Amino acid sequence: MDAFLTSRNVSDILHGLVNGVVFGLVGLGLVLIWRATRVLNFALGAMATGGAYLGLGLLSYQVPFWWCFLLAIPAGMLLGGLTERFLVRPLYGKPEINPIVAMVGLLILIEAVVGSIWGTRQRSVLPPFSYVDFHLGANVVQLSPLAVFQVTAAVVLALAIGALFRFTNLGLQLRASAVAPEVSRLLGVRVSRMLTLGWMLACGVAAVAAVIVSSGFISGLTPSGMEGPFAAGFIAAAVGGLESPTGALVGGVSLGILESFVTDYWNPNLVLPVSLLVLVVVLMVRPHGLFTRQVVRRV
Amino acid sequence: MIRISGLSVSYGAVRALRDVSLDVPTGQITAVIGANGAGKTTLLRAISSLVRPAGGSIDFDGTELVGMRTEEVARHGIGHVPEGRGVIEEFTVLENLRLGALHGRGKLAAGLETQFELFPALASRRKQHAGTLSGGERQMLAMARALIGEPSVLLLDEPSLGLAPIVTRDVMMTIRALCVDRGLTVVLVEQNAMSALQVADRAVVLHLGVVAADDRAEVVRADENLRHYYLGTAS
Amino acid sequence: MSTTEPRASHEAASLAGPPRRRGAVREIARRVASAVVQGRRRHPVLSRLLVTVLAVCVALVVTGLVSGVTDLDLATGAAMSIVILGLSFLTGFSGQVSLGNGAFFGVGCYVFAIFANHNNTSIGEDLLVCTAAGALAGLIVGLPATRLRGPYLAGMTIAVAIAFGSLIDQFSTWTNGDQGLNVQSPVTPPAWLANFIGAPISSLRATYMWRADITVVVAGIAFFLMANLFQSRRGRSMRLMRENEVAAELVGVSLPAARVTAFVVAAACAGLGGGLTTLVDTTVFGSLFSLSLSIQILTLLVIGGIGTLSGSLIGGLLYAYSITWIAELVSGIGLNSTSNLSSEMNNIIFGALLVITVLVAPLGIAGTLRFAISRRLAGRRSQN
């Protein structure tokens, strides 16, 4: 058992978990927004960064980690809400390219504003968990208390979102607004409010992903630091079909583990190209992703 | 009572409703009939604020509905079963009903009991996805979902669409019963003019966006001259 | 009048409007203008060629009149306008969005630098090679585009843009990673040019002007070819694709082939623009090809106007001069030039411009002007 836990392959898997949950959370955010408003939020990574900086920026004033962690979430939600309300809403019903372009503009705008306030130097915060890996006898298991915390936080968050959507009346209205806005209106659901709320939730989730990235031991956060996780999160979500939250989470974790293997056995520079290749192959075979049940061509 | 006066609706160059005025009396069934494209659906969509009228007013017991948001109209107690039924296929029967009860007046548990009594076919399918229901079952679900919110007005857009004649008669009887038992006000839009006229108290005939007749249902039924409007045989 | 009509004919037609005071000069102007319109109708390719030659000649004269630094700016702008033109075709005609054109541009830059350094070839051959390399990259990225739609495709290209950085690292024996590459003076100005402006051959003035002249001529050729593509039957039927794919299929456009072609054309343009940029700058750095470069290209396209020739020119010039303008702005409002804010000013302004353009004037500068002009023309016609 010990030999198994410290073996190279298991180490790779454990190592890939932390990245994987980050990708999964970003992918989940993308799916929530896509389902609700049919917008692919290219600025999600940057918005998450913005939220995390708003929260973690406080660390330089010696505010405890937990406060910052808890602050990053509402900060991300605020960014998400404002964006939907003032930037995305005027673009509903416009050609598909318009929201894409607007989100891309927002992406560089947020990164630049964050950079102009906090600088482009890497910021990492030390959470109250040790980053020293567990040991089994003389051997190292590729897992630290910090990693356990990061993965747990992500899993708890994902479960909470799942429960919200499945079991609560709010979740029912969020889902209804996404799939059948007109019918929902006829039943008294305040759909535009639900769409804003969907964006807020998604950006809150992504902000947690950014906090996880910034609380890593080596990897801190930079203004453009979520570009890579965004690309991976997009790939995860797209492999799942952009419609399926479960697909995004599963895809994210699998991608994280795959990347860990590519890094270990092959070459870290090839991580993103390989992920891209996976995406292309999956979408060539199943254009609507692996987790989408029915194939509906939207006209 | 819903009092519609001078209502006009345009889709671009198409003028779907022109200066339409009519009253929908409380506690009665008002049938709206007319050929394809006469503007019947548009009338209901205007009441629910799904389209913005170019002019006119819709007064509901002293409240102006024109300019109100759709969701607020619904919260004022106007239920709307849209054309093509509009059940949420991704949702289970139960979830559809939960959604209907959410902003209504009654309690969910009591409402479910009533609706399952009214539509027993739904009771055994509550966990089933609405996308797997038959056409008639979907119609029942759509009506149950509207009724569970205990609206005071029910707008029904072609409830008989795609239903067997016997089922259509059942549906019409159910509507009649709701009206009599609970004082529900119903606006019944129908292609199937004869069965609508049998249950309705009043009837409005729309022709190319204009009110061609507005009278007691039996009068409209008896009027041979009106028949070509709603049977679609007019040139 | 359809919006695919070239812009110049609108202007010509507006000149040819109803003469109110029939002065002799006006009358002549009207005749010339209507002759131009007639000529464009009858010999579209020839008149396009004439316009291009005329524009290139004017630009060449300008490069002789302005300073060396301005020459470099002009050349940068001309090179970038080719890149934007390619994306304009891709987006305006096939309705696909690419956020990865910075990567195609980068392929052009590196291939030009490496090829020119390793072979003793003429500038023409170097440029052909980098164009072909760009086209090949476009083919590779474009093949999946036969299956991917809107957001999926845009997301894939953004991943390409981000992955490009790690590919540069991966091939650092060729690309020299962060240190970057230098190109040993790819072209030397001819003696007559030096004599003409009265500066020695080796002077910066002559070198810069010669590089600018090459770039302007190549840009002229590229614009001429693309203008013909824009106006060709094929181009026009492809434009339908953006509005309605089914309709485009009905008029005989093969969607997968058209999608890939559009990618290849766009990437070839980006490769050519990259080669020219390297010719002008003589250095290539990996850090240039970040995601924000791809986004900047898209920004310039949107601001200039998607699917128009003039919009691409506007975008290219905006690119060349934005750096100077923004630096002036920074010093003008008294910002410390080493502060975080001033180093991010470029992206703040471009990001904000992009967002504002989409919200306020989604047609861009060229599209909005064209729309206004054609509306005035229509107004005049209905008056008559």
Ligand SMILES: Nc1ncnc2c1ncn2[C@@H]1O[C@H](COP(=O)(O)OP(=O)(O)OP(=O)(O)O)[C@@H](O)[C@H]1O
């Ligand atoms: N969204 C729309 N855009 C443009 N025109 C529309 C739209 N909806 C309806 N129309 C037009 O308005 C007119 C009235 O349509 P409406 O749907 O109200 O007719 P209807 O009486 O419900 O017909 P049917 O019995 O066939 O359902 C028709 O001419 C129709 O073509």
Ligand SMILES: [Mg+2]
């Ligand atoms: Mg109808």
